[in-house]
Amino acid sequence: WQNMTVQQLADSMGKDTDHVFECMLYIKGHNTDKYEEEDSIIDNIEVTKEIVNKTGLRFKFEEQGNKEAEQDMDAYPRPPADPSLLVKRPPVVTIMGHVDHGKTTLLDSLRSSNVVDSEFGGITQHIGAFSVHLPDTNERITFIDTPGHAAFSTMRSRGAHVTDMVVLVVAADDGVMEQTKESIKYCNQAGVPIIVAINKVDKQEADVARAKQDLLVAGVHLEEFGGEIQAVEVSAKTGFNLIALQEAIIAQADILDLKSDVTGPVEAVVLESSTHAGRGKLSTALIQMGTLRKGMYLVAGTAWAKVRGMFTERGDTVQEAPPGDAVEIIGWRELPSAGSQILQVDSENRVKEVIAWRKKQQEKLKSKQDIAEIQKKESEHQ
Numbered sequence: 120w121q122n123m124t125v126q127q128l129a130d131s132m133g134k135d136t137d138h139v140f141e142c143m144l145y146i147k148g149h150n151t152d153k154y155e156e157e158d159s160i161i162d163n164i165e166v167t168k169e170i171v172n173k174t175g176l177r178f179k180f181e182e183q184g185n186k187e188a189e190q191d192m193d194a195y196p197r198p199p200a201d202p203s204l205l206v207k208r209p210p211v212v213t214i215m216g217h218v219d220h221g222k223t224t225l226l227d228s229l230r231s232s233n234v235v236d237s238e239f240g241g242i243t244q245h246i247g248a249f250s251v252h253l254p255d256t257n258e259r260i261t262f263i264d265t266p267g268h269a270a271f272s273t274m275r276s277r278g279a280h281v282t283d284m285v286v287l288v289v290a291a292d293d294g295v296m297e298q299t300k301e302s303i304k305y306c307n308q309a310g311v312p313i314i315v316a317i318n319k320v321d322k323q324e325a326d327v328a329r330a331k332q333d334l335l336v337a338g339v340h341l342e343e344f345g346g347e348i349q350a351v352e353v354s355a356k357t358g359f360n361l362i363a364l365q366e367a368i369i370a371q372a373d374i375l376d377l378k379s380d381v382t383g384p385v386e387a388v389v390l391e392s393s394t395h396a397g398r399g400k401l402s403t404a405l406i407q408m409g410t411l412r413k414g415m416y417l418v419a420g421t422a423w424a425k426v427r428g429m430f431t432e433r434g435d436t437v438q439e440a441p442p443g444d445a446v447e448i449i450g451w452r453e454l455p456s457a458g459s460q461i462l463q464v465d466s467e468n469r470v471k472e473v474i475a476w477r478k479k480q481q482e483k484l485k486s487k488q489d490i491a492e493i494q495k496k497e498s499e500h501q
């Protein structure tokens with residue numbers, strides 16, 4: 120371990136040297152400037168350990184459009200967090216299903232059922248995610264309401280799953296359709312558990328038994344047929360059984376035993392970004408690790424923020440956002456792109472270093488691609 124070169128360390132981790140260099144940017148309190156070349160000897164054992172154990176496995180950077188780099192990035196295992204630091208967090212839920220089966224109506228009903236309880240009542244702004252409190256318990260659920268969204272395809276292509284489970288909406292008058300099957304396929308591939316919401320049961324034409332039969336044929340093994348998947352009959356329109364649906368989600372969350380490290384550096388994902396007249400650059404972020412607070416420095420791709428404030432969908436200011444929460448963040452100097460990973464860094468200096476590094480990487484990548492392009496053209500000429 121001691122006195123390895125950057126190259127040797129990278130080799131021993133099965134990663135390339137760029138990974139090691141980027142890791143160094145996240146190491147606090149060490150002067151890592153002296154390890155700038157591939158044959159620099161890392162003579163500080165603590166630096167080596169930290170690269171290998173902690174930050175080394177945590178960092179990620181985006182190289183847009185570079186599939187190879189994305190795959191490599193996905194190969195990074197997350198370090199096992201200290202179990203004593205893990206705290207229960209709310210489940211993050213996405214709604215999927217066929218066109219017109221009632222996804223938007225269901226989200227609206229869930230959202231407004233929650234807003235009614237609120238003393239502020241009413242004015243919700245769209246931030247791409249909202250949180251629901253179950254009556255008489257402390258249980259909370261975070262819903263993401265952008266299933267077909269660009270952020271999702273970016274995250275999907277990276278194999279990064281922001282969602283803990285999917286509520287699959289199947290209209291009882293229509294049964295399993297093309298996009299229902301696609302959603303099932305996606306969940307199975309991604310290993311994301313499904314809860315079925317059999318919707319529109321208020322309709323005359325509703326045929327719940329047939330919908331369940333369809334699901335069975337599509338490989339969705341419902342509890343009542345000896346499988347493991349819960350199905351709840353609901354009406355998004357009348358609000359019938361929505362509490363039962365939320366309870367099913369909490370039951371599934373308990374099985375998944377969802378916990379996160381609330382201490383340590385913040386990691387989050389950008390769900391949406393926009394520029395707002397008067398309020399400036401905003402993004403909605405889903406917090407995955409750590410607790411976000413005002414004043415923190417964040418990097419997402421080559422964009423960065425010093426957090427000036429955080430808001431819920433109802434426009435309430437929050438002082439901190441733990442894992443499982445989605446909040447709107449203000450303070451971005453540049454807009455981060457949807458789907459990109461947010462990492463907390465120590466200081467504005469670190470921000471500058473990380474961004475400079477990432478830009479350099481992007482340029483390197485681009486010149487590699489340019490060279491490949493020229494070589495290709497030349498060989499075509501001959």
Ligand code: GTP
Pocket residue numbers: 216217218219220221222223224225318319320321322353354355356357
């Ligand atoms: P896309 O976004 O186009 O894929 O559709 P969606 O899945 O979001 O469906 P949406 O919520 O827009 O609902 C489609 C239609 O079904 C609307 O006219 C809704 O009013 C109606 N609808 C949704 N849920 C129910 C329900 O529980 N009962 C009845 N009767 N109608 C419903």
Ligand code: MG
Pocket residue numbers: 222223224
């Ligand atoms: Mg819709």
